[in-house]
Every structure is written in C-alpha cells, then in structure tokens.
Amino acid sequence: MRIVIAEDLFLLRDxxxxxxxxxxxxxxxxxxxxxxxxxxxxxxxPDLAIVDIRLPPSFTDEGLRAALAARKQVPGLPIxxxxxxxxxxxxxxxxxxxxxxxxxxxxxxxxxxxQFVEAIRRVAAGGTAMDPEVIxxxxxxxxxxxxxSALSPREREVLGLMAEGRSNAxxxxxxxxxxxxxxxxxxxxxxxxxxxxSEDDNRRVLAVLAYLGS
Amino acid sequence: MHMSAxxxxxxxxxxxxxxxxxxxxxxxxxxxxAFLALAIAGLALLAVLVLVPGLAVLGVVAMVGLPPAHGLxxxxxxxxxxxxxxxYGVIVALLWTRRLAKLTRRLSExxxxxxxxxSYLKAPDHDVARLSVGRLRWMMSDPATRRDLLWMVTxxxxxxxxxxxxxxxxxxxxxxxxxxxIVGVSHAARPxxxxxxxxxxxxxxxxALWSAPLLLQAYGGLARTMLGPREDPELAxxxxxxxQTRAETIDASAAEIRRIERDLxxxxxxxxxxxxMALGAAEDLLDTDPEATxxxxxxxxxxxxxxxxxxxxxxxxxxxxxxxxxxxxxxxRALALDSVPRVVVTAEPIGRLPAPVESAAxxxxxxxxxxxxxxxxxxxxxxxxxxxxxxLAICVTDDGRGGADPGRGTGMRGIERRLAAFDGVxxxxxxxxxxxxxxxxxxxxx
Numbered sequence: 001m002r003i004v005i006a007e008d009l010f011l012l013r014d015x016x017x018x019x020x021x022x023x024x025x026x027x028x029x030x031x032x033x034x035x036x037x038x039x040x041x042x043x044x045x046p047d048l049a050i051v052d053i054r055l056p057p058s059f060t061d062e063g064l065r066a067a068l069a070a071r072k073q074v075p076g077l078p079i080x081x082x083x084x085x086x087x088x089x090x091x092x093x094x095x096x097x098x099x100x101x102x103x104x105x106x107x108x109x110x111x112x113x114x115q116f117v118e119a120i121r122r123v124a125a126g127g128t129a130m131d132p133e134v135i136x137x138x139x140x141x142x143x144x145x146x147x148x149s150a151l152s153p154r155e156r157e158v159l160g161l162m163a164e165g166r167s168n169a170x171x172x173x174x175x176x177x178x179x180x181x182x183x184x185x186x187x188x189x190x191x192x193x194x195x196x197x198s199e200d201d202n203r204r205v206l207a208v209l210a211y212l213g214s
Numbered sequence: 215m216h217m218s219a220x221x222x223x224x225x226x227x228x229x230x231x232x233x234x235x236x237x238x239x240x241x242x243x244x245x246x247x248a249f250l251a252l253a254i255a256g257l258a259l260l261a262v263l264v265l266v267p268g269l270a271v272l273g274v275v276a277m278v279g280l281p282p283a284h285g286l287x288x289x290x291x292x293x294x295x296x297x298x299x300x301x302y303g304v305i306v307a308l309l310w311t312r313r314l315a316k317l318t319r320r321l322s323e324x325x326x327x328x329x330x331x332x333s334y335l336k337a338p339d340h341d342v343a344r345l346s347v348g349r350l351r352w353m354m355s356d357p358a359t360r361r362d363l364l365w366m367v368t369x370x371x372x373x374x375x376x377x378x379x380x381x382x383x384x385x386x387x388x389x390x391x392x393x394x395x396i397v398g399v400s401h402a403a404r405p406x407x408x409x410x411x412x413x414x415x416x417x418x419x420x421x422a423l424w425s426a427p428l429l430l431q432a433y434g435g436l437a438r439t440m441l442g443p444r445e446d447p448e449l450a451x452x453x454x455x456x457x458q459t460r461a462e463t464i465d466a467s468a469a470e471i472r473r474i475e476r477d478l479x480x481x482x483x484x485x486x487x488x489x490x491m492a493l494g495a496a497e498d499l500l501d502t503d504p505e506a507t508x509x510x511x512x513x514x515x516x517x518x519x520x521x522x523x524x525x526x527x528x529x530x531x532x533x534x535x536x537x538x539x540x541x542x543x544x545x546x547r548a549l550a551l552d553s554v555p556r557v558v559v560t561a562e563p564i565g566r567l568p569a570p571v572e573s574a575a576x577x578x579x580x581x582x583x584x585x586x587x588x589x590x591x592x593x594x595x596x597x598x599x600x601x602x603x604x605x606l607a608i609c610v611t612d613d614g615r616g617g618a619d620p621g622r623g624t625g626m627r628g629i630e631r632r633l634a635a636f637d638g639v640x641x642x643x644x645x646x647x648x649x650x651x652x653x654x655x656x657x658x659x660x
Binding site: 054060061084085087088089090092106107108111137140141143144213 | 515518519522523526529530535536538539540544547548551552553554555
C-alpha cells in the first residue's frame with residue numbers, strides 16, 4: 001500500500017514514516033504543506049493520504065482544505081486527517097460527500113500503532129475511521145434522546161464502535177464476543193433507532209453518524 | 215573658618231533672596247507689558263473681524279441708494295471687496311487670532327510656568343488651503359476658535375488690567391513721585407514735601423514690584439481657564455468607565471494567566487514527570503524483568519495521552535481551535551454541534567473580526583449556551599449572528615422555562631465584564647415560562 005504524508009513538523013513526519021514502514025507500508029511522498037500534497041497526489045495517486053489539519057502557511061485548517069482539494073482532484077482518494085483536537089464541524093465537512101474513505105483521528109491514536117494501521121487499512125479500503133472522541137461527544141449530545149438512552153450498555157458500546165467505522169468482526173474482537181452476537185446487537189440497534197439495516201459497512205456508518213448528529 | 219563660611223553663605227542667601235524678588239518683580243513688569251501688547255494686538259484683530267463685515271454691509275446699503283449704472287460698478291467693486299477683503303480679511307484675522315492664542319499659551323508656560331493645553335479640532339483631510347472657505351468653515355466650527363475669540367474680548371476689555379496695574383503703579387511711583395520730587399519740585403523749598411514724595415514713590419514702586427508676579431500669575435490663571443480645553447462631564451464619565459473596565463480586564467486576564475499556570479503545573483507538567491519516571495524505571499528493568507518493563511511503558515504511554523488530553527482542554531479553554539482556524543461563526547457552529555439542546559445557528563458570512571472581539575463574543579455565547587443547558591430545561595435554542603455598521607449583534611433564544619435572573623450567579627456578570635472592555639452591552643429578557651432572549655452587541659472598529 002502506497003501512502004502520502006502531509007505533516008509540517010519534522011519529528012512527527014519522520015516518526016510516522018518510520019512507524020508505517022515498520023508495518024510494511026510504502027511511503028510515496030512526505031510533504032510539509034498543502035500545495036505539495038495536492039501536487040503529489042495528483043501526479044501519482046496513492047492508496048491513501050495522511051494529512052495534518054494544521055499546515056503552513058496559515059496554520060489554521062489548511063490541511064483540511066488541502067485534503068478536500070486533493071479529493072476533488074482525485075475522486076474517492078482515501079484520506080486520513082490527523083489533528084491535535086477533533087471537531088464535529090470538521091468531521092461533517094469531511095464526510096459531506098458521503099462516499100467513504102475518510103478517517104479523522106487525534107494524533108494520540110498514533111501511539112497504538114496496531115490500531116492505527118488497522119484504521120489506515122480500513123480507510124484505504126473505502127471505510128471510515130472516526131475518532132472515539134468524536135463519537136463520545138456525539139453520544140453525549142444524545143443523552144436526552146429517548147431511543148439512544150433506551151439501548152442497553154452493551155448496545156451503546158456496539159453503537160459507538162460502529163460509529164467509529166469498525167466492521168462486525170473488529171467489534172467482536174474488541175468486545176471479545178462472537179461476530180454473530182455483534183450482528184444481533186446491530187440489528188437490535190437499527191430497529192430501535194428506526195434505521196434501515198445495511199450490509200454495506202460504509203453506508204451503515206454514515207447512517208449512524210447522521211442519526212447521532214441530527 | 216567653616217563657621218564664617220556658613221555665616222557668609224547666609225548673608226548671600228538673604229541678599230540673593232531680595233535680589234531675586236527684585237528681579238522677579240522687574241521681569242513680571244516687563245512680561246506684563248508684553249501681555250499687554252498681546253491684548254492690544256487682540257483688540258486690533260477683533261476690530262478687523264467686526265469692521266470688515268460691517269463695511270461690506272454698509273457698502274450694500276449704499277448701493278441700494280445709487281442709480282443703476284453706478285450700482286453695477288459698485289456691485290463689481292463689492293464682489294471684489296467681498297473676495298479680497300471680507301473673505302480673506304476674516305480668514306487672516308482668524309489665523310492671527312489662533313497664532314496669538316498659541317503665543318499666549320506658549321508664554322504662559324515659559325514665563326509663568328502655567329502650561330495651557332491646546333484642543334483645536336484636527337484639520338479635515340481636504341480643502342484647507344491656507345486661504346479657503348473650507349479652512350474658514352473648519353476654524354469656525356471649532357469650539358476652541360470661539361473660546362480664543364472670547365478670550366480676546368475678555369483680555370481686551372478687562373483682562374489686561376491685571377497685567378497693567380503694576381506697570382501703572384511703577385510708572386506713577388518712579389516718574390510721578392520720585393521724578394517729580396527731583397525735577398518738578400526743584401524750586402520748592404520745602405524738603406518735607408520732597409521726602410514725602412520720594413517715600414511715596416519708592417513705596418508705590420515696591421508695591422508694583424511685589425504685586426507684579428502675583429497679578430501676572432492671576433492673569434495667567436485667567437488665560438488658562440479661558441484658553442485651556444473645556445472640562446467635559448461626559449468625557450470625564452467616559453474616562454471613569456474606561457479606567458474601571460480596564461482595571462477589570464487586567465484583573466480578569468491576570469486571573470486567567472494564574473489559572474493556566476496552575477492547570478499546566480498540576481496537569482501536563484505532572485503527567486510528564488510521571489512519564490519520565492516510568493520510562494526511567496523501565497530502562498532499569500529492561501534486562502531483568504521484561505514484563506514489568508512492558509507495564510511501565512504502557513503507563514508512560516497512558517500518561518502522555520492524558521497529558522495531551524489535558525493540554526487540549528486547556529487550549530480550547532483559552533483559544534478554541536475552530537475560532538482560531540475559521541473565526542466566530544464557524545466556532546459558534548462547532549459549539550452548537552456539541553450542545554445537548556439542539557441549536558440552530560443563523561449567520562451571515564461576516565469574515566474575520568478583530569481577534570479579541572471574536573474571543574469575547576465566543577466565550578459569551580459559550581457561557582450563554584451553558585446556561586441554557588444547565589438551567590433553562592430547553593429543547594431548542596437559536597443563535598443569530600449579524601454584523602452591521604461595525605456592530606456585532608448576537609441573539610441567543612431558547613424555548614426553556616425562562617425566569618433567568620441576571621443578578622444571580624456570576625455567569626452573566628462575567629459576560630458583561632468581558633463585553634464592557636469593548637463597550638459591548640448585554641440585554642436579557644426572560645419572563646417566567648420563557649422564552650429567554652439574550653442580546654449582545656459589540657461595536658468593533660476594524
């Protein structure tokens with residue numbers, strides 16, 4: 001798998017490159033600003049672009065805008081946005097086109113390299129990787145939602161992991177239950193929330209996120 | 215030797231004192247005469263200002279009584295007279311009035327130690343060529359010009375007396391009495407008369423020298439009252455308000471810095487220490503106990519995650535990332551997305567405002583939304599953001615139970631204090647049963 005990295009801090013760019021290479025991923029280019037990112041992915045589209053949200057010259061949301069621009073140039077290009085903080089507003093903008101292949105994670109998630117690489121593979125395959133922090137805030141916002149509060153604690157756990165973008169198999173592994181049990185939970189959740197069940201992981205994630213964010 | 219030196223010094227001082235007083239009196243006499251000259255110059259200017267338009271009026275009156283042919287010639291002459299004499303005469307007189315007032319101010323400071331502040335209006339950017347109607351309009355619209363003129367009138371009518379009295383006294387004493395005693399009464403045989411005249415003359419002169427500095431100071435005081443800037447009660451009120459809000463702002467930011475320091479000290483710094491200790495211990499155990507090492511490494515990683523989380527919370531309390539990235543409207547939208555009662559944000563694209571205004575407005579909205587969540591039992595809230603004529607207006611409405619009391623709790627007071635630093639205001643309407651409407655307005659000159 002070939003990856004392009006856009007990160008302005010040398011330490012992080014270097015560390016990320018080494019970690020990903022150690023996991024057998026190929027780094028196509030490692031750039032330090034948004035313009036170079038767009039140029040690099042347009043010249044030779046990679047399997048995934050990892051983008052720091054805060055890039056020069058403005059050091060605001062330059063990375064986010066560059067990522068969206070890159071995706072316009074290369075439709076469907078999987079993008080994983082990293083940031084020191086996560087904001088629902090930015091998550092929504094990233095998910096807006098509804099085609100998947102989007103990740104939005106806190107930089108801390110890099111600490112757990114296995115999970116991080118798992119998220120990379122998921123996004124590269126067209127899935128979603130939303131930071132648990134985003135999901136936690138979405139769930140907190142739904143405390144007064146009767147349908148959500150009627151879920152059992154286990155079901156809420158499954159809902160959270162589902163919203164992060166994990167497959168049934170991954171959820172089962174995380175919660176140490178069988179995939180069949182996860183499927184039962186998800187069916188029940190969809191029924192209680194009044195959502196249309198879907199076999200497609202990505203459509204499922206977007207439906208859940210849309211429900212929680214409404 | 216030492217003693218005698220001291221004694222000598224004392225005599226010198228005593229002599230110096232009287233000599234100083236004498237020279238001060240003489241200086242005051244000379245300076246008083248100079249001020250007198252200024253008063254006369256002022257009188258001349260006033261005469262020009264009154265006579266020139268007066269002559270023009272007389273000309274018009276005269277023209278009415280003349281045959282038409284003569285009238286035409288006279289009209290032309292009057293037109294020229296108007297342009298050359300009236301307009302320029304008045305402008306020049308006004309310019310000189312201002313010069314005279316400035317000179318009086320300068321002399322008052324240099325000679326009397328009474329500085330008088332100038333408060334003329336700033337010249338407009340256009341149309342103030344030296345002799346133009348624009349300049350006339352600008353000068354006449356300035357209250358300071360009117361005060362200058364008033365001073366000229368006062369000075370020419372009775373102000374000059376203050377400066378004049380010592381001069382008259384001294385002249386009377388020196389010329390009238392002493393001079394007369396020496397020259398005028400030389401034939402008279404009576405020495406007593408002569409001595410009386412001399413004594414009277416010396417006394418009058420001494421009185422003049424003694425009173426001259428005092429009267430001149432009084433004269434300076436009068437000039438200062440009339441030529442100095444006017445005391446403005448509104449302005450004084452404004453200064454008090456600014457001083458108070460500034461003090462509050464400084465206090466608040468000092469408290470904020472203390473809070474940040476404490477948060478860093480108890481939070482991220484402590485976590486980093488724990489991390490360093492865990493890593494050090496792991497290093498020691500690396501060869502002997504791999505299992506314990508792994509535990510310590512996990513601990514260190516968790517500590518770094520917690521430190522990051524705390525730093526994140528700290529930063530978003532100081533300058534929320536979306537506010538820094540995108541400005542007020544998107545920051546409020548981001549805030550709304552995290553709020554439990556559903557919030558509808560309506561805003562026109564207002565671009566970036568000055569950072570301090572954005573920050574104050576954001577934290578005010580944040581506090582108001584927190585109030586809605588905590589107290590209002592609302593299901594829905596609406597935030598409207600508008601920017602018109604350099605005025606940022608934000609309206610926060612909720613469908614809660616109302617009855618919010620601005621006096622209770624520190625939240626509202628805190629918002630008001632934050633806004634006051636920008637001359638911003640807050641209005642609250644919250645009848646029991648709702649709805650609660652809070653309106654904020656912050657002027658922002660960009």
